[in-house]
Amino acid sequence: MADEVELSCREAARLISITFERVLTEEESVQLKFHLGDCDDCQHYEVQLKFLHEAAARYRR
Amino acid sequence: MPSDATCDPRSVEVETHRSYLVHYALAKLRDRDEAEEVVQEALVAALESLPEFRGDSSLRTWLTSILRFKIADHQRRAVRDRQVFETPPDEAPGDESWLDAQFDDTGHWRESPKAWLDPATALEQRDFWAVFERCLGRLPPQGGRVFFQREVIGEETKAICAAEGITESNCWVLLHRARNSLRACLEANWFGSEGTHGR
Missing domain, CATH: 1.10.10.10 (Winged helix-like DNA-binding domain superfamily/Winged helix DNA-binding domain)
Structure with a gap:
């Protein structure tokens, strides 16, 4: 049963951050995909966290 | 501190990694003074054994492995010296x-x-x-x-x-x-x- 409640940016941002720690549940990942579909702000945020992740790993070398 | 122990040109490069190493030590030791002290020890040790560094790994990786030994040493000493551990400052990690x-x-x-x-x-x-x-x-x-x-x-x-x-x-x-x-x-x-x- 899919939960139709839409994520806020606040919740979406939390999920994006958590993707670096664990695999999202199916429900979480559907909700996140749906939110990212029409939210430029959170799309930018996601790209930026991936960049941070890469930069931090690069900083080690 | 001038070091006449080595005229290896890489000794200058070693210094450029200090700030990274302090961040690394800080993540492990929680105390800036201790972190800087341990990094200093590691850099001195590194300069002494620089001739043995063959460049199989990056300089940063090599320095980090020396630092890790120094941190482990330091922690062993700290356990010996201190019976009571201070509790880390409470930053309410669950607070959103x-x-x-x-x-x-x-x-x-x-x-x-x-x-x-x-x-x-x-x-x-x-x-x-x-x-x-x-x-x-x-x-x-x-x-x-x-x-x-x-x-x-x-x-x-x-x-x-x-x-x-x-x-x-x-x-x-x-x-x-x-x-x-x-x-x-x-x-x-x-x-x-x-x-x-x-x-």
Whole structure:
């Protein structure tokens, strides 16, 4: 049963951050995909966290 | 401190890694004075054995492995010297009220994350790394330690949380907060000010 409640940016941002720690549940990942579909702000945020992740790993070398 | 022990040109390069090493030690030792002391010991040891460094790994990797020995030494000594451990300052890791500064009551961004211009190029610029280090240094102590161990060193969250004595979900909150602070700091000091960097 899919939960139709839409994520806020606040919740979406939390999920994006958590993707670096664990695999999202199916429900979480559907909700996140749906939110990212029409939210430029959170799309930018996601790209930026991936960049941070890469930069931090690069900083080690 | 001038060192006449070596005229190896790489001894100059060793010094350029000091700030990274201090961040590394700080993530493990929690105390800036101790961290700087241990890094100093490691750098002295490194300069002495520099002739043995063959460049199979990067200089930074090599220095880090020396530092790790020094940190382990230091921790063993600390256990011997100190019966009672101070409890780390309580930063209420589960507290999420800081999010209120970033999101309004309806959960929307108060300030929209902007598209960053050419982030791949930033990674190649020395000035960018100076900003990155400054931003790392501005993180609150516990969040900074957790972020460094997780994202820079690449350790497992579970082990990091256990060492910090906090639950895994509180660890995630700390990491989330650290990521948010870093991205905001980089946006304000590098990506936001178009044309003021990368001369």
